[in-house]
Amino acid sequence: MTDAVATNVRYKQPRSVLVVIYTEKLDVLLLERIDYKHAWQSVTGSIEGLESLRDTAIREVAEETGLDATVYELQDWQLESDFEIFEVWRHRYAPGVTHNTEHVFGLRLPERIDPRINPEEHSEWRWLGWEQAAELVFSPSNAEALRILPEMSKRFGPDHQ
Template sequence: MPPAATNFRRPESVLVVVHTAHRVLLLRRADAAGFWQSVTGSLEWNEDNPRQAAVRELREETGLAVLPEALTDLALTQRYTIMPQWRARYAPGVTENTEYGFAVAVDSEIPVVLSPEHAEFAWFEFPRAAATVYSWSNRAAIEAIARNLG
């Protein structure tokens, strides 16, 4: 763990797409109108791997508790520039984040318990979900799942 780990976020994160056979769960951020996304979050400094962080973030943001093996590794590791309004959360000079993509399939459009980070949730058909999410990396993950489902 870096010495300043408690002061700054780790520039590695997870993206977890929750989906049924036909729809995707999206969460609308409370601090940014119109900013829809899948479950996301930074790895904590004490976490050994992205899968561990994905299980934690899924529980924190939706109340869904899953075993690590329930997550599908999408084999999507994407690097992107951290948005300027969120750079202060990271150590000085850190401008990029590495994101690891996962998915979890559920049988039905289950209700979720939102964290204060999000204001609402909704289930969208795959094409609409891909068109609605704010980030290109989230869009790429949704589109990859849709291709795999056929």
């Protein structure tokens, strides 16, 4: 392996997932980042290696909440947004990378389930109604995903196949 390839292995890919975990009643699970106080968010994470977006969503849900997304309804909302990477996290990406493309999933649970958060990533968790959650999250793309939750929940309702 060349030095250039070895060096690039440590950088995050600028392609990620956002997973909105919610209940039938449209309560939303939010996590508070440990590295950015008062920064509440849904589950997020970058693709690793050649993994698919769906596999990334499943892995990130497991890592951040302890939940197995394969036993619940994981919905690919077919939405993406590009955003500028916050300066505080740019060192995680290759030099010159300033933007990330985020793909949105929903994970519908039958009811609120207490997560087992990863203490290296998050300090707290809470369940909130979707409107309150949309006001609390720090990321504009996360807020937008929460604002369309009622519509997406209907789109992926019980009759969806």
